[in-house]
Amino acid sequence: MSGSLFGRPRAEVEAALPDREPVACPLCGREPRPFAVDFQGLHLARCTACGLEFQHPRPVFEQIASAVYTPEYHPEGHEIVDGGRERTFARQLERIERYVHRRPAALLDVGCGAGAFLGYARSRGWTVGGTDINVTQDARRHDARLWEGQLPEIRFAGARFHAVRLNQVLEHTPDPLRELRQARRLVAGDGVLLIGVPNLAGLSVRLKSWQSRLGLKRRRWKHYGALHHLWFFTPATLAALVEAAGFRVVHWETPAEDQPGRFGWAKALVRGPLQAARLGGILDLYARPAEPTRD
Ligand SMILES: [Zn+2]
Known part of the structure; x- marks a missing residue:
């Protein structure tokens, strides 16, 4: 069994994911307007009110979860912290x-995968906890409190954290606003939330979208990563969601991906200017509770 269906031919994808469900904008409650069908036959749509983009209709989340998020989803070696990571x-x-000066302080890594960040934060003096839809053996090797399941379903029994991190997670979830509301309950009043997602407003994405529209790409809209990515965020739409969940944005940046290999030297040259122009491929947004609560 393969850990990922991404990039397989349409027929294979459809065999594993036979059903579709409609999706309304979590911010506006509206049905979005479809604007493209990707090379796998998946539908991309945009809310005409707020601009949030997402799959609609989309494969049923439970079918994605059982077909894609298997224990093999995390590639071998993903527990290792290499230079780029x-x-x-x-x-x-x-x-x-x-933002968080106190020690000891508690950090929750949502979608902790193979646990590499848990180990890293622990080595820097943090008390760590993690969640994942499937908690891996690698994650269990760290001295971390672990919870299995989707974030909104997990019962934390009043646990609070000074930092909650969702890195490359929110775009995979069935309802990002529900996810962020649960995060709001988990972040201590003086704590901070980090959301890292692919940046839909990045320069590379914009260029590939134009190529897809003009029919210049063999695999149209592949750069959206639709299938396991259900939501596609810009700085503006991510900030709107985070604020709707009861946070205020304190910082955001768009790091350029650290990619070795072909044209790696050229990418290294443009990384600085891309980041300065906020057109990098990753969007990292930091937010704090809008109304500090007493803990
Ligand atoms: Zn909307």
């Missing part, structure tokens, strides 16, 4: 530590 972890934790 260490730079990402360091960037994110240093930013979090600008």
